[in-house]
Amino acid sequence: MLETTIAGSLPKPSWLAEPRVLWAPWRLDGEMLAEGKRDATLLALKVQEDAGIDIVSDGEQSRQHFVHGFVEGIEGIDFDKRVRIGIRNNRYEAMVPTVTGELRRKRSIHGAEALIARTRTSRRLKFTLPGPMTIVDTVADAHYGDRRAMAMAFAELLNEEARELAAIGVDVIQFDEPAFNVYLDEVVEWGVDTLHRAAEGLGCTTAVHICYGYGIPANIEWKGSLGSEWRQYEAIFPALAASRIDQVSVECINSRVPIELLGLLAGKDVLVGAIDVASDKIETADEVAAVIERAARHVAPRHLFPCTNCGMAPLDRTLAAQKLASLAAGAALARKRLG
Secondary structure (H helix, E strand, O other): OOOOEOOOOOOOOOOOEOOOOOOOOEOOOHHHHHHHHHHHHHHHHHHHHHHOOOEEEOOOOOOOOOOHHHHOOEEEEEEEEEEEEEEOOOOEEEEEEEEEEEEEEOOOOOHHHHHHHHHHOOOEEEEEEEOHHHHHOOOEEOOOOOHHHHHHHHHHHHHHHHHHHHHHOOOEEEEEOHHHHOOHHHHHHHHHHHHHHHHOOOOOEEEEEOOOOOOOHHHHHHHHOOOOOOOOHHHHHHHHHOOOOOEEEEEOOOOOOOHHHHHHHOOOEEEEEEEOOOOOOOOOHHHHHHHHHHHOOOOOHHHEEEEEOOOOOOOOHHHHHHHHHHHHHHHHHHHHHHO
């Protein structure tokens, strides 16, 4: 009960990439970069194990960005044709590659890094992939002309990749869909369908991570405009509850999402975000346990998995490790209190 996990990413060592930066440039190249990624993955696993995390991840150490790390391995995407677009409904702008033709997977994209992680830990292993809707929202389209059609094309390629990861021995495959709290109508109309296609036929646990984004200035400013209650999830939780996805990952600590909305996810495991990735404050075990206990009023404890609110890539490494230790300590405390 109350097994801990993380949303996905961890900070990269300063010798591998510029610290505390999203899309951080690599500081190595060639074979040294490949070796550095391997070493960073082993460190990420060790940090999680030392902190007491039950279901670990590779920390996304081999990817500059959670979306572009996947699409780099896809034919039909031109990284030389980068354009500036508004993403997450124009919340902020980013330079993104352009889809110029039919999408095809060139090769196994994350298989090698998943295998490194799988052979270096005896704990259950989670691996994250970007969700179809979020990919569509993070690239420019000069070919499909239809977001749903392009999302379904990406979903088919994600499914190919996910099947390989499951065969390697990954225990949990999580699709990251921060776009789900922005395009609420589209989630119900086609977002869950594309998620189903991405997760089709996997013989492992499936999860979807939805959140209000990394702790970067654009997201913090946007959250400040949402009022005293964030009720976006009220529109999409029923669709996720009816979906074939096993787990839903939600930010809870220091968010204004009414905790009772978790009750709309009946039948699902809930990865309850109890670590704030937008703050440099280290949570106490009591604070983490309190979040878990509030969630337990609406979701049976056996269906709760204490987690981080979102990826931790932009954080200081030492701070991230301390927060993970607090997550494990808080879960242990809540486990004792809840019996």
